[in-house]
Amino acid sequence: MRRRLPSPRRVSALLRKELHATFAQPLLYVVGGVFLLLAGYYFYSDLGFFITFGFGQNIFENFFQLLFVDLRLVLLLTVPLLTMRLFAEERKLGTIELLFTYPLSDLEILLAKLIACTAAACALLAATAASLAYLYRIEPFAFGPVFTGYLGLALLAVSFVACGTFLSTLTDNQVVAAMSTVGTLLLLWILSWNEAAPGIATLGFLSRLSIFNHFESFSRGVIETKDLVYFGCLVAFAAAATLASLGSRAWPRSRLAPTVVGLLGLLVALGIVDALAERHNVRFDLTPQQRYTLSPHARRILEKLSQPVELIAFVRSGDPRNASTADLLERVGEVSSLIKHRVVDVNRNPALARRYGVDAFGAIVVATADKHRVVGNAREHLVVGAILQLTRDTRKVVGFVGGHGEMDPRDADRQRGLTTLASGLRDDGFDVRAVTLDGGVPDDVSVLVVAGGTSPWSDGELALLDEWMERGGRLLALLDPRQAPELAGWLARRGIAPAPNVVLDPENRLYGGEGVSIEAGPPAEIAALDAEQPSSGVITSELSQGVLLSTARALELSSGAVPLLQSGAESWATTAIGRAESGDVEYDEVSDTRGPLVVAAAREWPVAAAPDRAAARVVVIGDVDLATNRFIEFLSNRPVLHNAITWLAGEEALIALRPERKKMGREQLFLSAGQARTALLLATVALPGMSLLAALALYLWRRAVA
């Protein structure tokens, strides 16, 4: 065995030879044809499954994750066919002796072969991206999760090649080399399949050894340093074992024992490196919604904690959902040292469960020194909401005005109800209740919400509203076109005048939605605001996407009012509301108003009579449907409503990006029958066919040359 540092020049010379030997052989293209056929079949069947059963779900979670998980199996079956020839073939043909006579170290030989074979495996993986490119042409999607998926597959490929290379040095029979590689990789996969089989003591250890457990994060769009280190350790050990195997040709027999002992030592050292990486793991979340990262809103709340909080997750041992529960607790606990957390088994802790009234698996108890709340399941907004509720000194009341046919926070109806909004506000630490203005606004109400309405407001009610605002009242008005003209007039006198029109924006309407639906976003000057600036602009400045309004009216602003949302540049407003709703309207230069048009605004003004409240505040949104159970989860509808109420309540320090719960109308994929047929032909016929044709052409060319 020759000991010297690898020379880039020698390695690249040998690498060229290896690349030529790999890419100029029909074998790669035959294997590639099989690989692409299997991968194409999985692509098409996973796509079909997603289209059929995954409607309304996120394209990434349902399709890409499934596809990447399936591709790892295809890799497992095909990479050994590439590695089997690396040393076994040379040994059988006797060319390995010739190779060893070159002025090359074993490490240089190994590096060249490893890189060439990995390049071949990655080329096969890259070919599968053609199918995804076709999908991207139909419906663009975020690159982050696709990148992590392919990175994970590439790391799997390197690991498979390293294992296969080592096993190829042990035999001169290519079939034995291939089968032993498949067997070893399968074993590394199935190590953690059956929890009961290996026994309790070894289960955790074996699970961490399992190669595919370390691929899961990549398939979800997340890169974790512990997984990178694992794959690095695996490749390093396989390389060390390969070098030992290659070097054994020149050994005396006495070298065997120290080599085995040394390799065991290396294995232990790499195992500890892996354990250290697990302990000091860093996560990079490349999912579009940062699904596996705590939202800025949650971080802001947790960073402001002033008292200790304990989180206890009550789970059932062996439940696969336990990992995500523990993961959420870890993420929450990392933000503040005041948060302690643990995961316990309900059945093994009956006294603790009964003390907190836990009667279901998966519940999380959020406890302070003297209070606690039980959260039904491990969702970020629920856990953080419970922390907020327990640690707030007083709960502010959001009162929904009734008596004029307004929408009701107790109504669960999908079209008209506001229960989803009310539930979210309670999670944010507010008390929510319906109020009437008989006798004035109740004293304990912090924010008043007027959600539409069909009956007129009396002068007396408006006077009561006046009186309340004089005392530093806070009002959120959600008004569709034609609703509450008396209240609209009252708002106009306070600087925000809802106009009697409807805004149309064909360029920004929801695809497949109503003709009068629009997507509105913050004006440029608001979007540029810093969240820390003391302005009502924080309500919309940090929204990650637009707000979906079903039937919006424009707002005319006086001095002091701040625009929060506006329609697109191509929008316009028309007073022909009935015709607009039936879709029978064109832009009229004479009577219509050209956009962009403000559809949400805020204003505050100082009041003298309220020592505890320096200013009265009003937010007006020219649509009420965005708050209904049907529309609240669309785009940024929920965040804008929560932010508006939080700002009105004087708690703007808590406004920040929230976790996105659903992305209806986004990340969707709809294929026509023709597009599906094209996807099938591309994935299962064209790509494998091209690879097999290349194999045939190479074969004929080599025969002709010979």
Next chain:
Amino acid sequence: MTWKGSFVCWLVAALLAAVYVGTADEPPAARDLPGVAPRTPVPRERGYEIDPAALRSVEVRRGERAVLLERGDRAWKVVEPADRTIPGGLVQAFVDQLVDGGESERVADDAANPAYGFESPQLQVTATDSRGKRLTLVVGTRTPTGTAAYGRIEEDGIVVLVGLNLLYYADLLLG
């Protein structure tokens, strides 16, 4: 590799192990209540084991009421109370549940926690095999989720989960 190289490998491993131990987190907080499990739940363990072929008699007791079953040549028969007629299918179903219950989860090695409810047991089942070996299962309260009950194996003091079907059949057996 020489012995020297091998020694270096183990030396590096030892150094890394020292770093790993030296940077370990503080131990988890002391348990505030009896029966509180470690931070991360451990996987399930088998509860108890009954060899169905060797099983000879089963006694089911709740307070003063008891049913004693013995295996006959071809089927189980009711020995006590002698005057009661219990359908053979019900007896077999109960015995099957008792035997299958061995697959259930072992939740604790110490049955002293009053939350398990063994101070006022709702049922006691004693199974005896052909060599005279006994297994006594004392059933306490339901679990917090109400999906099973706690059982104590008297012979070794461990606590297992008992399926609700066993309790249901026992209710029918005892009338």
